[in-house]
Amino acid sequence: MFGNMINAEKDKDGHLRNKGHLLMFALQNVNRDAQLKMWRSVLEDANSETLQQQFSSLQVWAVCDEGALCRVSVPKYITLVGYLDPSQMRALVNVSTKHQALLYDSDKLLKSPIDLSGTSNDIARRLAQEVQ
């Protein structure tokens, strides 16, 4: 239920699993069902094989805004996180107010904020552009 980059799944060389990326988004407990439905749509219904392949090495963290009070059932490819180190949590708070998520590269460095506006297809396309 808590994490930072050191808790992400890594290869022996210290890079994220399969040299993949880590996507982190803020999950509002009161609005969790709609948000999770949207993310399922982004990550499962991506309408091309290429997108699905790109997302296969993506680790996805849903950071719940109510810490220990969050009791959410998430799909198996999403890790539910309630606590982060203060700087990382603050960075996520800052981007989530702009309706964005954070994408980290395999070196665990911030790659890009991902704009969450538009349809799930729009978000999937934007995400795919960054993780390719």
Place this chain on the structure above:
Amino acid sequence: MSNIYDKLLKIVICALIAGDIAYAVYALLPRSGINLYEQHTAFPQISGIMYDGGFMPSEPAKCVLLRVTADGCPHCREDKSQYGQLRQSARSLQCKVIEVSPRAGQIKGSSDPTVAHLQYVDMQLAKVLIPYETPETIVLDNAGRVVWTREGAMDDSALSSAVKSLRALR
């Protein structure tokens, strides 16, 4: 003509050197007296994961002394004595004392069982706490409102105003 260029070059070099000196002096000055939070900004009841892996539940407290610090922070060593005294005053008034570092792993922790060393925080706290500068010292009342705050090392006058704020909460 070349004389004018020489003079101009000298002026530019002098300006650059003066700028560097001013920046160095600014960087070496103990930073204090800047307040990151408006008085009465409301903090949530603080909960999180501590350095020893234990969970600190959110519980009401009579008052809270919150310190953003890191072992490698030079300004945190500058006010070690003042902060120690403030901590003692806070404890004597039965305030909760919490230390948190900007990034996980920046505090080794101590054997003092009366201080909670938080490593991971929830989003409610991160919405209010600005964790980038160390040290930050914050006194909260029983409703989580900021009654006193300081960014940078405390001097004796800051210490006495912090203690005064704490005593006013009795």
